[in-house]
Amino acid sequence: MIEEIAIRDLGVIGRATLPLGPGFTAVTGETGAGKTMVVTALGLLLGQRAESGIVRSGSAQAVVDGRWVVPADGAVVERVRDAGGDVDDGELFLSRVVSAEGRSRAVVGGRSAPIGVLGDLADHLVVVHGQSEQIRLKSAQAQRAAVDAHGGAPLAAAAASYRAAFEAWTAARDELAEITRDRDKRRAEADALRAAIDEIEAAAPVAGELDELDATADRLSNSEDLRLAAGLAHEILSTDAVDGTRDVLSLVEEARRQVERVAPHDPALAPIADLLAEVSVQVSESSSRLSSYLGGLDADAAGDLEAVQTRRAELTSLMRKHGPGLDDVLRLLDAGSQRLVELDGDDDRLASLDDEVAQFRAEAETRAGVLSDLRRASGADLSERVSAELSALAMAGAEIVVEVTPRDELGSTGADVVSLLLRPHPGSEPRPLGKGASGGELSRVMLALEVVMAGSSDVPTFVFDEVDAGVGGSAAIEIGRRLAALSERAQVIVVTHLAQVAAFATNHLRVVKDASGEVTASSVQQLEGDERVAEMARLLSGLPDSASGLDHARELLELASAGRAVTHS
Numbered sequence: 001m002i003e004e005i006a007i008r009d010l011g012v013i014g015r016a017t018l019p020l021g022p023g024f025t026a027v028t029g030e031t032g033a034g035k036t037m038v039v040t041a042l043g044l045l046l047g048q049r050a051e052s053g054i055v056r057s058g059s060a061q062a063v064v065d066g067r068w069v070v071p072a073d074g075a076v077v078e079r080v081r082d083a084g085g086d087v088d089d090g091e092l093f094l095s096r097v098v099s100a101e102g103r104s105r106a107v108v109g110g111r112s113a114p115i116g117v118l119g120d121l122a123d124h125l126v127v128v129h130g131q132s133e134q135i136r137l138k139s140a141q142a143q144r145a146a147v148d149a150h151g152g153a154p155l156a157a158a159a160a161s162y163r164a165a166f167e168a169w170t171a172a173r174d175e176l177a178e179i180t181r182d183r184d185k186r187r188a189e190a191d192a193l194r195a196a197i198d199e200i201e202a203a204a205p206v207a208g209e210l211d212e213l214d215a216t217a218d219r220l221s222n223s224e225d226l227r228l229a230a231g232l233a234h235e236i237l238s239t240d241a242v243d244g245t246r247d248v249l250s251l252v253e254e255a256r257r258q259v260e261r262v263a264p265h266d267p268a269l270a271p272i273a274d275l276l277a278e279v280s281v282q283v284s285e286s287s288s289r290l291s292s293y294l295g296g297l298d299a300d301a302a303g304d305l306e307a308v309q310t311r312r313a314e315l316t317s318l319m320r321k322h323g324p325g326l327d328d329v330l331r332l333l334d335a336g337s338q339r340l341v342e343l344d345g346d347d348d349r350l351a352s353l354d355d356e357v358a359q360f361r362a363e364a365e366t367r368a369g370v371l372s373d374l375r376r377a378s379g380a381d382l383s384e385r386v387s388a389e390l391s392a393l394a395m396a397g398a399e400i401v402v403e404v405t406p407r408d409e410l411g412s413t414g415a416d417v418v419s420l421l422l423r424p425h426p427g428s429e430p431r432p433l434g435k436g437a438s439g440g441e442l443s444r445v446m447l448a449l450e451v452v453m454a455g456s457s458d459v460p461t462f463v464f465d466e467v468d469a470g471v472g473g474s475a476a477i478e479i480g481r482r483l484a485a486l487s488e489r490a491q492v493i494v495v496t497h498l499a500q501v502a503a504f505a506t507n508h509l510r511v512v513k514d515a516s517g518e519v520t521a522s523s524v525q526q527l528e529g530d531e532r533v534a535e536m537a538r539l540l541s542g543l544p545d546s547a548s549g550l551d552h553a554r555e556l557l558e559l560a561s562a563g564r565a566v567t568h569s
Contacts, residue, residue, distance in 0.1 A: 001020070001021070001022055001068065001460045001461050001491035002020045002042075002066060002067070002125075002126070002461055002491065002493070003019075003020060003021060003068065003069055003091070004017065004018065004019055004020060004066070004067045005017070005018045005038070005041055005045070005064065005065070005066050005067075006018075006063075006064070007037070007041045007062075007063075008063040008064075009055060009056040009059035009061065009062045009063065010037055010040065010041055010054060010055070010056060010062040010064060011037040011040065011054055011056060011062075012056070013037050013056070013523060014523070015523075016511070016523045016524040017524060018038065018509055018524055019509075019526055020491070020493065020507065021491075021507060022487075022491055023487050023492070023505075023506035023507060024483055024484050024486075024487035024492045024494070024504060024505045024506050024507070025491075025493045025494070025505060025506070025507040025508075025509060026494050026501065026502035026505035026508050026509070027493065027494065027495045027496070027510075028495075028497065028502050028508070028509070028511070028539060029510055029511030030511075030512070030513060035495045035511050036465065036495065038495060038511070039128065039463065039465045039495055040054060041064040042066075042126065042128065042463060043128065044062075044096040044098065045064055045096055045118060046118055046119065046122035046125070046126060046128070047106075047116065047117070047118030047119030047122055050096070050098040050102070050104045051098075051102060052098070052099070052100055052101055052102035054098060055098055055100045059100065060099065060100055061097055061098060061099045061100060062097070062098045063095070063096070063097050064095065065093070065094070065095045066094045066095070067091060067092070067093055068091070068092040068093075068094065068125060069090055069091060069092075070087060070090060070091075071090070072087075072090055074124075075124050076121060076125065077092075079117065079120050079121055079124075080092060080108055080109040080117075081109075083108050083109070083111065083113040084108075084109075084111040084113065085108040085109020085110055085113065086109045086110060086111075087109055092109060093109060093110060094106070094107070094108055094109075094118065094121075095107035096118070106118050108121070123459075124458075125460070125461060126459065126462075126463055127450075127459050127461070127462050127463070128463045128465070129446060129462070129463065129464050129465065137420075137442065137445070137449075138432075138433050138442075140417065140418065140419065143419060143420040143433070144375075144413060144418035146420070146453070147375055147378050147379050147382060147402060147418050148375070148378070150378050150381065150382045150452070150453055151374055151375065151377070152378075154374060155371070155375065158367070158371045158374050159371055159414070161367050161370075161371075162367040162370075162414060163412065165363045165364040165367045166364050166368075166410060166411075166412060168360045168363075168364075169357065169360035169361050169363070169410075172356040172357045172360050173357050173360075173361075175353060176350065176353040176354065176357055179349065179350060179353070180350070187343075189339075190340060190343035193336045193339060193340045193343070194340060196321070196322055196332065196336060197332075197333060197340065199318070200318060200322065200329060200330075200332065201333070203314055203315070203318055205326055205329060205330060207326070207330060209315065210315055210326050213308055213311055213312050213315070214312075216304075216308050217305060217309065217312065220305035220308060221305060223297060226297065227294065230293050230294050230297075231294060233290055234287055234290040234291055234294065237249055237286055237287040237290065238283070238284070238287035248283055249280065249283050249284060249287065252276060252279050252280045253280055255276055256273060256277055256280055259273045259276060260273045364410055365410065365415065368410060368414050368416075371414045371415075371416075372404055372406070372414060372415060372416045375404045375414070375416060375418060376404045378402075379402030379403075379404055380402065382400070382402055382449075383399070383400050383402045385452040386400040386445070386448045386449055386452050387399045389447075389448035389451050389452060389482065390444060390448050392478055392481070392482060393444040393447065393448060393475060393478045393479060393482060394444075394474045394475035394477075395424075395444055395475070397425045397426050398422065398423065398424050398425065399423040399426075399430075400420060400421070400422060400423075400445065400448075401420070401421040401422075401423055401430040402418070402419070402421075403417075403418070403419045403430075404416050404417075404418055405417050405419070419432060420432075420433050420445075422445065424441070433445065443471055443479070444471065444475065444479065447464070447479060447482055448482070450462060450486065451482050451485065451486050454486055454489055459490070460490055461491040461492075461493065462486065462490055462491070462493070463492075463493045463494075463495075464483070464492070464493070464494045464495070464496075465495045466495055466496060466497065471498070472498070473500075476500035477500045477503075479498075479500070480502070480504035480560060481504060483501065484504040484560070487506070497539065498539065499536045499539035499540045499553065499556060500556065502535075502536065502539060503536060503556045503559070503560035504560040508527040508528075508532050509525065509526055509527070510525045510527050510535050511523055512525060532557070533550055533553045533554055533557065534550070534553075536553035536556060536557060537549035537550045537553040540552055540553060540556070
């Protein structure tokens with residue numbers, strides 16, 4: 001529950017501290033004093049969107065701090081620690097700062113955190129109801145959510161089971177529709193792939209083959225020049241000419257013999273003789289290799305070159321059709337073969353999908369039936385309980401009717417439409433909440449729903465922002481009485497302008513303007529004794545010091561006190 005909220009420079013509020021605590025807290029005050037800012041401040045702590053306009057005029061930033069008492073373990077503590085914060089002795093501190101430029105930051109458990117963390121915590125900390133929630137209650141989605149929530153864990157499990165079956169059915173149905181719709185296109189794709197694969201397989205390209213062909217073509221194109229150059233080099237190195245021409249090998253050998261002959265007379269010539277011997281060996285080896293090279297040159301270079309050029313043209317054609325590169329052609333062969341297997345399996349897949357769609361559809365319909373049955377049971381119980389609450393809220397004879405009607409097609413939430421209708425008195429036709437209920441009736445219906453559903457809710461705090469609008473007299477007293485009953489199970493905070501509601505509060509806070517119309521540090525006062533009686537009189541008559549108003553206020557407070565005593569007993 002919320003122990004305390006501190007507000008600084010938010011809207012018309014300069015500085016204020018709200019002591020809250022357990023039970024039923026009523027927040028009252030004159031129009032424009034800033035009562036709604038209390039709910040706005042709480043909304044900021046719960047991660048709601050912040051706009052720069054909420055910062056008090058002339059201030060650099062608005063700051064809201066909150067102190068909660070939370071269980072030592074559970075979802076709240078786990079989320080806080082995931083965000084890097086901590087909970088000290090069961091106390092959780094939250095803070096939100098909004099700058100005049102609209103920038104916003106949050107502190108969770110003593111550590112800076114994304115604003116989204118506040119939103120994650122909100123569902124576990126507070127339920128806020130205001131005029132917007134009354135509007136939301138008119139929607140079919142909110143009405144179905146109320147029935148589902150009342151159904152508890154069994155209905156939640158059935159809804160999850162149905163969603164899984166529905167998703168399996170729609171996935172199979174959509175795949176079947178896609179294959180059927182694109183059947184001609186897929187067949188054309190398969191034919192094109194098959195032709196491409198046949199062509200590539202017939203050519204049987206090899207990775208790196210084009211580079212090898214380029215090198216071979218270059219060699220064959222220059223074969224005559226290569227032959228002449230290699231022959232001349234061989235002849236220079238080693239020749240059997242009979243005209244007395246001396247080759248390199250014979251000259252090197254002659255030089256070696258001359259050096260070796262005189263080397264014994266000078267040791268410095270020995271290394272030179274060795275070097276000449278090595279040169280002679282290298283020249284001989286080079287001559288031998290040139291001879292082998294000449295012997296290996298293609299005799300029919302022109303024919304070989306034509307074959308290479310033909311192969312290159314074949315590969316170039318493949319690359320032009322399926323490239324741009326040879327590697328792309330080879331990748332198409334691999335990936336295209338796999339895709340062709342998939343496309344050729346369309347007929348088998350269609351037959352399989354037909355069976356799957358029928359099977360999944362039947363399963364979804366079965367689970368939808370179970371879900372609808374649970375919704376009808378939940379709706380009947382909710383109708384009985386809420387109708388009983390409405391009777392206690394000065395709407396005797398009024399009845400909430402929960403209709404669960406089948407619809408033509410399965411949807412993501414089931415095969416039915418859930419509607420909440422209000423029968424204002426016996427014998428009348430039930431009317432949709434969105435069309436026939438007044439603002440005052442909606443206020444009481446929403447409160448009755450909350451009181452009924454609070455028993456199964458683990459949210460510790462309920463906040464009501466003037467949900468008593470359009471209500472007065474005895475109906476307002478009964479609203480106060482039911483809020484007091486709700487506060488027996490949870491913390492209840494109510495912003496109200498009705499004395500009949502505020503009378504039942506165990507903690508009464510008043511937001512007060514000073515003489516200048518601004519709100520000062522003493523703007524939020526915790527009322528007791530005569531101060532509370534005076535505020536009650538002001539709410540009743542507009543005159544805080546009217547004798548009759550004060551008497552009426554005391555009478556109302558005594559009535560409320562007696563009502564709380566009866567509730568406790």
